[in-house]
Amino acid sequence: MGSKSDQMKGRIKEAVGVLADDDRLKREGRRDQAVGKVKEKVEQAAETVKDKVERAAEKVKDKAKRAVEKMKDA
Numbered sequence: 825m826g827s828k829s830d831q832m833k834g835r836i837k838e839a840v841g842v843l844a845d846d847d848r849l850k851r852e853g854r855r856d857q858a859v860g861k862v863k864e865k866v867e868q869a870a871e872t873v874k875d876k877v878e879r880a881a882e883k884v885k886d887k888a889k890r891a892v893e894k895m896k897d898a
Contacts, residue, residue: 828864834854
């Protein structure tokens with residue numbers, strides 16, 4: 825399940841727990857929301873790392889290409 829759907833499921837569970845006066849369901853809802861938030865942060869961090877790696881790889885590729893061109897010209 826995705827981070828947003830975990831958070832939504834948690835909000836619904838917590839609301840039902842409040843309406844039903846069910847402490848267990850309220851706790852589960854809060855836990856599901858927390859899990860969703862953690863997943864969201866992990867997804868964001870992974871995306872950031874992926875972007876950084878792609879930029880670094882592009883820089884290396886460009887430097888290698890320039891080095892090859894210099895060697896051809898020499």
